[in-house]
Amino acid sequence: MKKEVKNEKAKKYGMVIDLDKCTGCGACMVACMSENNVPFKEDESNKLDSIAWMRVYKLTNGKPFPEADICYLPRPCMHCEGHNGHAPCVSVCPATATDYNHETGIVSQIYTRCFGCRYCMVACPYHARYFNWWDPVWPEGMEKYLNPDVSPRMRGVVEKCSFCFHRYQTAMNKAYVEGRRKLEEDEYQTSCAQACPADAITFGDLNDPAHAVHQIAKPDLKHGGRSSNPNAFRLLERLGTNPKVYYLSSREWVRRAGDNYLKKDKTVKKLH
């Protein structure tokens, strides 16, 4: 049995978000918050205080009618791989409270290790991290609706999207009881992917050719996981963060919005 474990190929869980399909409804944000016991605030519009592991941004192409166009962009944590697990946040954390898991490719956040220096928030180029300025306050009776698989956070620690890691843990439990160590694609899905009514979010193992994410994103491992799909891009790809969240768009201006291009620059794909 021990050999089995050793020979098992490392997984690399990732996400593909089709921006052509996303309607900006925000179901993913709601699903994420309730799945992960994310505390909400009296004034959610106060962006210094509110927490959203998954946040939907609105992009515009800035053109007047009739060329005006908008696009909604859901942003979870990108679970950056960097070079060999060197995510921006992981490399700065002095407490090893956030770490790159080479078994799943998921960037962890251990709330009980974090002491709230917020260095990682500075390092993350995607604003994926949020600080708990207050202890969570749940409306009377709501504690009973909290997800028992996710520990609530206290004041003074940082939190972020975990790709619903607890679902991986419970899915593995089921697999163990059935004597397996391998998960089927549908056994581990994130809450946002399941909640999206437009089916814009696809989740799975980027290393497994049988998984939809692999087939859509076609990651080119020799070039830092860059997608060989002409419609796919990653946010701020040229920083070398090597994110595991891929975006799809048929619109050139949306793809260009994914990075800081100069007017004369072409998007990455055409550079190489």
Place this chain on the structure above:
Amino acid sequence: MSRLIEEKGKESESGGFIILFFILGLAASLVLGWGVFPKLLYSQKKQPIDFNHVLHVEAVEEGCESCHFFREDGSFSGLPKLAQCVDCHEEIQGEDPNEVKFVEEFVANEREVPWLVYAEQPDCVFFSHAAHVKMGKMECVLCHGHIGESSHSRVYEENRVTGYSRDIWGKNISGLKKNTWDRMKMDDCAECHAKNKIGYDKTSMETLPWPLNWALLPYEKQIGPKARVQAKKDACFVCHK
């Protein structure tokens, strides 16, 4: 000259008092720290029903797993729900006052028994019974001790500060243990993981190099120059949530 001797005598007298007070103070603080404080720290609670494991193990067919089984979704029924008990205890079967109380108070009112869980861990801990029992083929006794051989529920000692059971810290106030099931702290998990080199790549738990490791525990066998544990990076998310 004689005055000098006199003064010396006085000095040693007061020195003696200082030593006496020191010894008395030390004795008092030792008694306080090792005897009184632990008593004050833990409150004694009784289980709602005095449960007889011996009796039940004899009556059921599949041993521990008759009540403490794995559910289809991979979760573990650490404490069985009333529904399991009702299978046999629909009506009062014997004369034991505990059973009478159980049936009258809980079964009749369809109320779950508020058992006190000796092994209750903090929220941030993810423990997979499936991984340990099904995959690791570990015996229950290794962590839970010989609870299946008890004919009475023992007192539940709750730490007044943390609210957790004394089973986590261990009975021994100095934190020493003789058996694997004496304590349930993170170090105890890590110890076993290090010893058996458990982890997906066999390296996610590593031990500190000699001489940073401490002496072996009474039940430990010397398996090399290393004994104490430090988790390698990337191991935290395995057992935390």
